[in-house]
Amino acid sequence: xxxxxxxxxxxxxxxxxxxxxxxxxxxxxxxxxxxxxxxxxxxxxxxxxxxxxxxxxxxxxxxxxxxxxxxxxxxxxxxxxxxxxxxxxxxxxxxxxxxxxxxxxxxxxxxxxxxxxxxxxxxxxxxxxxxxxxxxxxxxxxxxxxxxxxxxxxxxxxxxxxxxxxxxxxxxxxxxxxxxxxxxxxxxxxxxxxxxxx
Amino acid sequence: xxxxxxxxxxxxxxxxxxxxxxxxxxxxxxxxxxxxxxxxxxxxxxxxxxxxxxxxxxxxxxxxxxxxxxxxxxxxxxxxxxxxxxxxxxxxxxxxxxxxxxxxxxxxxxxxxxxxxxxxxxxxxxxxxxxxxxxxxxxxxxxxxxxxxxxxxxxxxxxxxxxxxxxxxxxxxxxxxxxxxxxxxxxxxxxxxxxxxxxxxxxxx
Numbered sequence: 001x002x003x004x005x006x007x008x009x010x011x012x013x014x015x016x017x018x019x020x021x022x023x024x025x026x027x028x029x030x031x032x033x034x035x036x037x038x039x040x041x042x043x044x045x046x047x048x049x050x051x052x053x054x055x056x057x058x059x060x061x062x063x064x065x066x067x068x069x070x071x072x073x074x075x076x077x078x079x080x081x082x083x084x085x086x087x088x089x090x091x092x093x094x095x096x097x098x099x100x101x102x103x104x105x106x107x108x109x110x111x112x113x114x115x116x117x118x119x120x121x122x123x124x125x126x127x128x129x130x131x132x133x134x135x136x137x138x139x140x141x142x143x144x145x146x147x148x149x150x151x152x153x154x155x156x157x158x159x160x161x162x163x164x165x166x167x168x169x170x171x172x173x174x175x176x177x178x179x180x181x182x183x184x185x186x187x188x189x190x191x192x193x194x195x196x197x198x
Numbered sequence: 199x200x201x202x203x204x205x206x207x208x209x210x211x212x213x214x215x216x217x218x219x220x221x222x223x224x225x226x227x228x229x230x231x232x233x234x235x236x237x238x239x240x241x242x243x244x245x246x247x248x249x250x251x252x253x254x255x256x257x258x259x260x261x262x263x264x265x266x267x268x269x270x271x272x273x274x275x276x277x278x279x280x281x282x283x284x285x286x287x288x289x290x291x292x293x294x295x296x297x298x299x300x301x302x303x304x305x306x307x308x309x310x311x312x313x314x315x316x317x318x319x320x321x322x323x324x325x326x327x328x329x330x331x332x333x334x335x336x337x338x339x340x341x342x343x344x345x346x347x348x349x350x351x352x353x354x355x356x357x358x359x360x361x362x363x364x365x366x367x368x369x370x371x372x373x374x375x376x377x378x379x380x381x382x383x384x385x386x387x388x389x390x391x392x393x394x395x396x397x398x399x400x401x402x403x
Contacts, residue, residue: 023286
């Protein structure tokens with residue numbers, strides 16, 4: 001009987017093995033696809049002038065905010081030899097249910113081309129309004145530069161800022177706005193990460 | 199065992215979601231939107247049909263000692279395959295279902311069907327039972343998803359975990375009411391066939 005069980009195990013694992021070998025390249029491709037689709041939809045306004053380059057890990061100085069991981073995987077948008085913008089991952093650590101992962105696209109003048117919430121556990125129906133699939137909330141940042149607003153205006157309305165907080169869920173938009181402001185402020189100090197020329 | 203009984207049981211009389219109340223964890227957790235419900239419903243259906251079929255095929259080869267380990271092995275292998283296939287063909291769906299795809303392994307509906315039916319019945323009956331029970335589960339999951347997605351625009355609670363319990367409770371209640379009416383209807387029909395009886399005791403209303 002033990003022998004039979006071993007035989008079943010062998011058959012079962014070879015089935016999984018065969019399917020794994022067949023699907024592996026497809027899975028890698030669809031992961032890459034999903035990533036590229038996000039990058040493309042985010043950096044679309046820049047793509048008329050440039051192309052998405054390969055991500056580069058940049059080591060940040062010690063004064064980097066907690067919203068940025070270090071080293072930071074920056075995806076450059078290149079026009080020939082010039083970098084005309086970048087897509088940068090950042091995160092809001094203090095969402096209502098843990099970390100919110102976001103993507104930010106900036107042009108060379110550090111103007112926001114787009115922001116998206118990528119991965120989050122926020123409450124469905126409340127906090128998930130940061131997702132572009134649910135509401136347009138996150139699109140209101142498009143076109144803004146950090147220097148366009150006073151530092152105190154980079155906050156939700158409840159904290160005296162100028163961005164809407166959702167009824168019943170203030171923590172989520174607060175976390176996103178604060179992380180975004182921190183990130184933008186950092187690139188004002190280190191603009192070379194975002195771009196090198198027009 | 200007749201095929202009609204198998205189908206009636208799976209879809210209505212012994213529906214896994216409404217009567218047996220098996221597999222509640224994914225049923226409640228993934229029914230917040232229709233898309234998720236359809237995705238997980240199909241994945242569960244696939245694993246259930248395949249596991250019922252393969253367990254029926256090996257039913258003469260397993261004895262008491264290795265029964266459970268063999269069944270779990272079969273179900274785990276099939277679930278992993280389903281997970282890989284879903285990643286390959288519909289990655290966004292896989293991402294939105296997250297942990298609930300690998301958790302199909304622990305769906306008691308699947309082991310339940312293996313234990314109670316597939317290990318005794320021939321291939322055809324077992325496969326059909328997997329299909330019927332899987333579809334029964336699928337329909338409940340999708341109805342839950344549809345109702346919750348629709349109601350959550352009006353009442354936020356419907357999208358939250360308590361909303362899942364309340365909605366499922368209502369569906370179970372509706373099922374019970376219909377079942378009761380059907381039962382009365384069936385027994386009425388029966389007594390009609392036996393001929394009319396004159397009632398001599400009790401109130402006549």
